Amino acid sequence: MRARRIVDTAIELAEKGGFEAVRLRDVAAEADVAIGTLYRHFRSKEDLLIAVLTTEVEQLESRMRSRPTPGATELERACEFFRAATNGLVRRPRLSRAILRAAAGGDRELSDKVAGFHVRVTDVILQAMRGRTASAGPAAADAISSADEKAVAELLRHVWFSCLIAWGGGLMNPDQVNAQMTVAAAILMRGVAQR
Numbered sequence: 001m002r003a004r005r006i007v008d009t010a011i012e013l014a015e016k017g018g019f020e021a022v023r024l025r026d027v028a029a030e031a032d033v034a035i036g037t038l039y040r041h042f043r044s045k046e047d048l049l050i051a052v053l054t055t056e057v058e059q060l061e062s063r064m065r066s067r068p069t070p071g072a073t074e075l076e077r078a079c080e081f082f083r084a085a086t087n088g089l090v091r092r093p094r095l096s097r098a099i100l101r102a103a104a105g106g107d108r109e110l111s112d113k114v115a116g117f118h119v120r121v122t123d124v125i126l127q128a129m130r131g132r133t134a135s136a137g138p139a140a141a142d143a144i145s146s147a148d149e150k151a152v153a154e155l156l157r158h159v160w161f162s163c164l165i166a167w168g169g170g171l172m173n174p175d176q177v178n179a180q181m182t183v184a185a186a187i188l189m190r191g192v193a194q195r
Helices: 002-017 024-031 035-041 045-066 074-090 093-103 108-130 138-144 147-168 174-193
Strands: none
Touching (some): 002 024, 002 035, 002 045, 002 093, 024 035, 024 045, 045 108, 074 093, 074 147, 093 108
């Protein structure tokens, strides 16, 4: 319960002021927990923001369970997924930039948590491509997906994450991210179909 309150407080602070606003002492004070309690759950600002990222992925998975991605083809569903997911992220730009900064920061002690995020996003992309509701988790997706299908989902995740980093740095706008994802999905899926 305390960890959830800490994460919710970090979300509020990041939405107001971005990465810089998530100071651990401020989070502890706003969440009404001792700083030692915060450190028992999260060892750094980046660790806390990765927990926020996990919360965001859980919400995305929940939406996928209740509403599979619309579209008649894998390509249409993939493009719709990336459009909806990108638009959802950029709706709260300060928070999104803060969590992207933490995820791309290269903190080796957080690499397992960041890798877990990437596995979960790949699973959600696979579900969107198939037009199905969420599976039991990454292992279930691996058991039923073809090697090509999983490779496409992983590559699309890499492109998307790269585009989001570019958006976070002011190099792309959301429309450019969506256009890039449409091109990447079309090229990758056409290439698999021609094999």
